[in-house]
Amino acid sequence: MDNKKNEQQVPKELLIPIERKEDTSEKITSPSRTFMQDARRTFFKNKLAIFCVIILGLISLFSIIGPGMNDHGLDDQDLSRAKMPPHVPVLENISWLGFNGTLKDEFKGNDVEHATQNAIQRYNNDKDFIDIKVLSEGDGSKDSAEVKATYHIYEAKDMSDQYFWLGTDTLGRDQWTRIWLGTRVSLIIALVAAAIDLVIGVAYGGISAYYGGRVDNVMQRIIEILVGIPNLVVIVLMILVLQPGMLSIIIALTITGWIGMARIVRGEVLKLKSQEFVLAARTLGTPNSSIIRRHLVPNISGIIIINTMFTIPGAIFFEAFLSFIGLGMVPPEASLGTLINTGFENLRLYPYLLVFPAILISVIMIAFNLIGDGLRDAFDPKMHK
Structure with a gap:
């Protein structure tokens, strides 16, 4: 009884009839996608795959233009600059990146002097261009002393103004x-x-x-x-x-x-x-x-x-x-x-x-x-x- 009473109290102006069209329920709100469109949409959602596509695109681009990006051509060969380490402008000031054009290695000996001499002999006796850092003093026994040598090879060969971005090979090619x-x-x-x-x-x-x-x-x-x-x-x-x-x-x-x-x-x-x-x-x-x-x-x-x-x-x-x-x-x-x-x-x-x-x-x-x-x-x- 209460429900019927409430219905009678609702003003008739608020009861607006809904106009229904026969084709409304069958209408497609958006165009259907083909299988290839769905596949493309799913692939583009894969950010890692898209990132790899970009990486491969850059690698392919550099494989085309990379050999001509510096002054060292394919036939540019010089044994005097063989096995030069990477030397890159600007990055040479950041030592830990390894692009400062130096060779580093650790050498052992019976004492510090012996280990230092091994480093000097290894780097062509260029004493003036070798920095020695003592890692272990040693006690006189075999190979108890250890030093770290840094060889400034570009300065030793008077090539400080030359840059080989990834170094040179055994024949001096870039x-x-x-x-x-x-x-x-x-x-x-x-x-x-x-x-x-x-x-x-x-x-x-x-x-x-x-x-x-x-x-x-x-x-x-x-x-x-x-x-x-x-x-x-x-x-x-x-x-x-x-x-x-x-x-x-x-x-x-x-x-x-x-x-x-x-x-x-x-x-x-x-x-x-x-x-x-x-x-x-x-x-x-x-x-x-x-x-x-x-x-x-x-x-x-x-x-x-x-x-x-x-x-x-x-x-x-x-x-x-x-x-x-x-x-x-x-x-x-x-x-x-x-x-x-x-x-x-x-x-x-x-x-x-x-x-x-x-x-x-x-x-x-x-x-x-x-x-x-x-x-x-x-x-x-x-x-x-």
């Missing part, structure tokens, strides 16, 4: 120039090898899975034979037939490198070829080549892109490994592998020859892997929100 040239070579080898693997692997795997039957059996037996051949054996054979260099490495990488892509594409095509849209295309008389190219490959593009992104760092590492063991690029040609090999040989006395190319190749490989992780998440429908 490391900055050679590192970026080596990065360019390594990236070219990896990208070309990955592109060839992409083309061959997608075509081979797609044809094998789509036609199936005897064609699939024969093509898969060929893959099994190639898998059984070690990559190192292929590399050695390539070097015997061809001259060591970029071409032989690319050929060696692509002889068996496409197998992984072919297997992945085959598995995906086997899942898709019995779908309704493929049967509809066959019914309409679409050629098999067009079905593979226009219908199947676009539907597995995400897997292809992700696998390619993981293939590139693998190719970079494989090239560096081959050059490191002497089966890849041959000095004086520069690549990250040859630079790391040179640095490894001089690690004890000149660690900067190894540190900079090792850091660079590590950054490149980590960046590619993180971008691959970002793309994997982007092409996963479960990650879309």
Whole structure:
């Protein structure tokens, strides 16, 4: 009774009828997004992957313009300035950064005088340019005394006005120039090898899975034979037939490198070829080549892109490994592998020859892997929100 009484007390002016339209409930408030738009949106939300894209872009840019950023050209070689440490303007005033153009090491001896003499002999007897700091006085026993020597090599060689941003190598060539040239070579080898693997692997795997039957059996037996051949054996054979260099490495990488892509594409095509849209295309008389190219490959593009992104760092590492063991690029040609090999040989006395190319190749490989992780998440429908 109270509710009815309250309803009667509400003024009729406040009761405004709602106008309802038939198509209101069916109206779409915003345009729908395609799968690729969702993938792009998810990828751009991954800040770490975007940061890695920027880093790789900068590295690629420096690999192009880096060798020409100073006055030391590719052929600028002088043994008198061999193994010079990094020397950078402005940064030379900050000693702890290590870009002040000095060589530092610790020397031991029976006493301070003996340890100091060892340091002087190590640094070409340039007493006037060596600073000695005593770390341990010693007690007269063998190697009980220890000193830290700082050798001002640029002043000793009357080169205080010259700057080698990342130092020089064993032949006096500018490391900055050679590192970026080596990065360019390594990236070219990896990208070309990955592109060839992409083309061959997608075509081979797609044809094998789509036609199936005897064609699939024969093509898969060929893959099994190639898998059984070690990559190192292929590399050695390539070097015997061809001259060591970029071409032989690319050929060696692509002889068996496409197998992984072919297997992945085959598995995906086997899942898709019995779908309704493929049967509809066959019914309409679409050629098999067009079905593979226009219908199947676009539907597995995400897997292809992700696998390619993981293939590139693998190719970079494989090239560096081959050059490191002497089966890849041959000095004086520069690549990250040859630079790391040179640095490894001089690690004890000149660690900067190894540190900079090792850091660079590590950054490149980590960046590619993180971008691959970002793309994997982007092409996963479960990650879309």
